[in-house]
Each structure stands twice: as C-alpha cells, then as structure tokens.
Amino acid sequence: xxxxxxxxxxxxxxxxxxxxxxxxxxxxxxxxxxxxxxxxxxxxxxxxxxxxxxxxxxxxxxxxxxxxxxxxxxxxxxxxxxxxxxxxxxxxxxxxxxxxxxxxxxxxxxxxxxxxxxxxxxx
Amino acid sequence: xxxxxxxxxxxxxxxxxxxxxxxxxxxxxxxxxxxxxxxxxxxxxxxxxxxxxxxxxxxxxxxxxxxxxxxxxxxxxxxxxxxxxxxxxxxxxxxxxxxxxxxxxxxxxxxxxxxxxxxxxxxxxxxxxxxxxxxxxxxxxxxxxxxxxxxxxxxxxxxxxxxxxxxxxxxxxxxxxxxxxxxxxxxxxxxxxxxxxxxxxxxxxxxxxxxxxxxxxxxxxxxxxxxxxxxxxxxxxxxxx
Numbered sequence: 001x002x003x004x005x006x007x008x009x010x011x012x013x014x015x016x017x018x019x020x021x022x023x024x025x026x027x028x029x030x031x032x033x034x035x036x037x038x039x040x041x042x043x044x045x046x047x048x049x050x051x052x053x054x055x056x057x058x059x060x061x062x063x064x065x066x067x068x069x070x071x072x073x074x075x076x077x078x079x080x081x082x083x084x085x086x087x088x089x090x091x092x093x094x095x096x097x098x099x100x101x102x103x104x105x106x107x108x109x110x111x112x113x114x115x116x117x118x119x120x121x122x123x
Numbered sequence: 124x125x126x127x128x129x130x131x132x133x134x135x136x137x138x139x140x141x142x143x144x145x146x147x148x149x150x151x152x153x154x155x156x157x158x159x160x161x162x163x164x165x166x167x168x169x170x171x172x173x174x175x176x177x178x179x180x181x182x183x184x185x186x187x188x189x190x191x192x193x194x195x196x197x198x199x200x201x202x203x204x205x206x207x208x209x210x211x212x213x214x215x216x217x218x219x220x221x222x223x224x225x226x227x228x229x230x231x232x233x234x235x236x237x238x239x240x241x242x243x244x245x246x247x248x249x250x251x252x253x254x255x256x257x258x259x260x261x262x263x264x265x266x267x268x269x270x271x272x273x274x275x276x277x278x279x280x281x282x283x284x285x286x287x288x289x290x291x292x293x294x295x296x297x298x299x300x301x302x303x304x305x306x307x308x309x310x311x312x313x314x315x316x317x318x319x320x321x322x323x324x325x326x327x328x329x330x331x332x333x334x335x336x337x338x339x340x341x342x343x344x345x346x347x348x349x350x351x352x353x354x355x356x357x358x359x360x361x362x363x364x
Contacts, residue, residue: 003139007146014147015154022159030156037149044145055138062145 028077028084032069035091040065042098049105065091202235231283231320234290234360238283242320242355243327245272249313250344262344264313266299272317273297275336279329281319283357287311290360314346323351 022030040062047053069087076083209223230236247269250262273291276284284291289306291297298305303312319326327349330337340347 004142004146007143008150011147011150011152012154013150015151015156016158018155019158021162027159030152030159033152034156037152040145041149055141059141059145062148 029070029073032073032084032087032091033066035088035095036065036069037062039091039095039098042095042102046098046101046105049102202230228282232293234283234292237359238285238290238320238355238357240282240320240355241323242281242318242352243323243330244350244352244355245317245319245330246346246348247272247313247315247317247340248346248348250346263302264315264345266297266304268340268343268345269297269304269315269317271336271339272330275329276317276319276321276326279321279326281321281326283320285318285357287316288358290357292360318352318355318357320355320357327351 040058043061044053044058047058069084069091072087073084209219209226213220213223227236231238247264249264252262269286273284286306289309289311291306295307296305300310303310304315305311329335330349332338337347337349
C-alpha cells in the first residue's frame with residue numbers, strides 16, 4: 001500500500017525538478033492531462049471501495065483518457081473549436097461524481113462501524 | 124508476464140507495479156503543471172513591474188515637457204521685451220535704426236519671429252514615373268536639389284525660408300532619408316513646398332537665370348512650379364519639447 005504513495009511523491013518531485021518550458025499553446029493539453037489523471041485516480045479509489053476494482057480497466061483508463069483528452073484538444077485547435085472544453089467538462093463532472101460517491105461510501109461505513117460499536121457496548 | 128509476476132510475487136505484484144507507474148505519471152503531471160503555473164505567475168508579476176516603471180517614466184517625461192513649454196514661453200516673452208526695448212531705443216536715437224533692422228533680419232533668419240510678407244513659393248515634385256529609366260533616383264527630388272534651391276534663395280536675399288511649413292533656420296540640417304527628407308529631425312515627403320519671404324522679383328529672377336537652379340532642377344526631371352505670393356506667413360520655429 002505504501003508503494004503507490006511513494007511513487008506519487010517520487011513523480012511529484014520529478015515534476016517539480018524538471019524545468020522544461022513548453023509553448024503556451026500546449027498549456028491546454030497539460031490542464032486536460034491533469035484533469036484526466038485526477039479523474040482516473042478518484043475513479044480507481046471509488047471502484048476499490050465499491051469492490052469492482054479491476055487493474056486492467058484502471059491502467060488502460062488512465063492512459064487512454066489522457067490520450068483521448070489530448071487528442072480532442074489537438075483536434076479542437078486545428079478545427080478552431082474549443083473541444084478541450086468538452087474534455088474539461090466531462091472530467092470535471094465525473095470528478096465530482098466520483099468524489100461524492102466516495103464520500104457516501106465512507107459515510108455509510110462510518111455509520112456501520114458506529115452501529116457495531118454501539119451493539120458491542122450494549123451487549 | 125507470468126514469469127515476471129512469479130519471480131517478483133513477494134516484493135512487487137503486477138497490480139502494484141501498474142499502480143506504481145500510474146502514480147508516478149500522475150505525480151509527474153501534477154508537479155510539472157504546478158511548476159508551469161508558478162512560472163506564469165512570476166512572469167505576470169514582472170510584467171506588472173515593468174508597466175509601473177514605464178508609467179513613472181512617462182509621467183516624468185510629461186513633466187519635463189511641460190517644464191520645457193513653460194521655459195520656451197518665458198523665452199518668447201523675454202524676446203518680445205527686448206524688441207520693445209530696442210524699438211523705444213530707435214525712437215530716441217535714429218542712428219541705431221540700421222542696427223535694429225539688422226537685428227530684425229537676423230531674428231527672422233533664426234526663426235524667432237513669425238515671418239510675414241511678400242515672397243515666392245516653389246513646389247518641387249517628383250517627376251512622372253518613367254518606364255525607360257531603370258533607376259528611380261533619376262526622377263525623384265533629392266536633398267541636394269533642396270540644398271541648391273536654399274542656397275540660391277539665401278544668396279538672393281530671402282529673409283525667411285520654410286519647407287512644407289517648417290522654418291529652416293541658420294543652423295538647420297537637412298538629410299536624405301530614402302524617399303523623404305529630414306529637416307531638424309522631422310520627416311517631410313514630396314512634394315516639397317519651399318516658401319521664401321523676400322523681394323519676390325529678385326528671388327524669381329535669381330532662380331530663373333539661364334543655367335540657374337530651375338534649369339538644373341528641370342534637367343533632373345523634377346517638376347518645378349514657381350509662384351509669387353503677396354502675403355506669405357510662416358510660423359516661428361518651434362522649440363522641440
């Protein structure tokens with residue numbers, strides 16, 4: 001369980017230390033990539049809590065979502081339509097939904113635990 | 124893959140390995156975009172500083188210009204005072220009349236006064252485009268033509284000269300600047316209207332001499348037109364502020 005967290009810290013440090021400047025045109029792509037990554041991460045946590053987690057779905061979803069979002073933004077730049085807004089919207093909505101589901105699951109679990117404890121103490 | 128899974132079963136399962144890669148990528152993206160955003164913020168703040176600096180310089184410049192204007196107005200007032208003083212001098216001592224007249228002439232030459240009076244107006248225009256001539260220099264007005272004209276006018280007693288409305292002073296400079304000429308830092312395009320206050324008969328005669336300036340200009344394919352004006356007015360030379 002500690003390994004992914006360590007990886008996250010390692011990646012964060014790597015990202016902070018790299019000092020490559022990208023042209024400002026591509027900053028849209030970056031923001032979408034961040035959103036896609038966050039979406040997939042929270043999606044994974046939710047799936048884990050709902051006990052439907054599948055690592056294949058998770059990993060493929062992570063990379064595929066990023067690629068799809070970047071592709072959409074790329075297409076949008078060339079068509080003159082702000083297609084990246086679609087990606088941002090979709091990922092934003094899903095992010096909120098996932099977090100809401102996680103919160104509910106955690107709340108119900110908390111409630112159950114409290115009930116059990118109460119039962120135990122009564123018994 | 125199965126081999127790898129088996130060999131590393133106790134340390135790193137496949138699931139964990141994949142999770143690790145995802146997390147590293149995720150951390151990298153987030154960290155990188157944080158860096159990017161920080162750079163942008165820094166750039167924004169330096170821009171703001173530059174703008175403020177520019178503003179303060181501009182205000183300084185405006186203050187200086189206002190000060191210049193005040194000073195030049197003061198100078199004009201003093202000049203006027205001197206003239207009045209001289210005139211009153213004339214009234215008392217007629218011997219000095221000539222000197223005062225000379226002073227007046229010199230002032231006209233210096234461009235300290237508004238010039239007004241009879242004079243002539245010469246217009247120099249580029250010649251028509253000539254398809255036979257490959258070199259456009261052959262039919263446009265150059266500053267050397269203007270020099271010739273000015274010298275001739277000065278020699279024949281022009282009291283004040285202006286080109287396209289700008290007074291030409293004793294210490295003015297004229298420079299060729301491609302298709303335009305620069306007079307004391309101001310650019311003027313063709314056609315050039317040269318106005319000269321003075322005895323128009325003498326001036327016209329001087330210019331129209333056989334083989335004189337007008338002839339030379341016509342030789343250089345320049346369209347010259349000469350006219351007499353009973354009342355020319357020229358502004359005094361402005362002090363650049």
